[in-house]
Amino acid sequence: MTGKTHIIGGITASLAFAQTTNYDPFILVGAGVIGAILPDICHGGSKIGRTLPLLSKIINTLFGHRTFTHSLLFLVLMAALMNAFVPNEAFTAGILVGMASHLVLDMATKNGIKLLFPLSITVRFPITARTGGTAEYVVFTALSLFTVYFGYGVFIS
Ligand SMILES: [Zn+2]
Secondary structure, X not given: OOHHHHHHHHHHHHHHHHOOOOOOHXXXXXXXXXXXXXXXXXXXXXXXXXXXXXXXXXXHHHHOOOOHHHOHHHHHHHHHHHHHHOOOHHHHHHHHHXXXXXXHHHHOEOOOEOOOOOOOOOEOOOOOEOOOOHHHHHHHHHHHHHHHHHHHHHHHO
């Protein structure tokens, strides 16, 4: 999926999550967007890869694309690290929710992800979308509608 779809996915997921918690929704959504683009650090052409090119290069060389940073292992490690070092629970929750949304969206692409890294099993949904294709546009539109729906629930009502 493109960065744009990941960002809207992160917003949708963190807004949905905000409805079930008392965390500050602004912190949740802000962190959700960061979390949603974080896994693509393994890919030099992504938004985050262009922001942190050296780190991106190192991770890409060590692990390749869509492996370690797209795995449950990485999610668990991030959760442990953030619980230890980040005092703001809402921020930590937002990052993790955003990351989870990224993994789910990439599972809906043809290449899938190595969710169970270091196992080399590719995980993807039975129906997938080509990155940048019509199906992704449909996903993007659906996520935008969900964002309005959840955003209304969190900020207005
Ligand atoms: Zn990705």
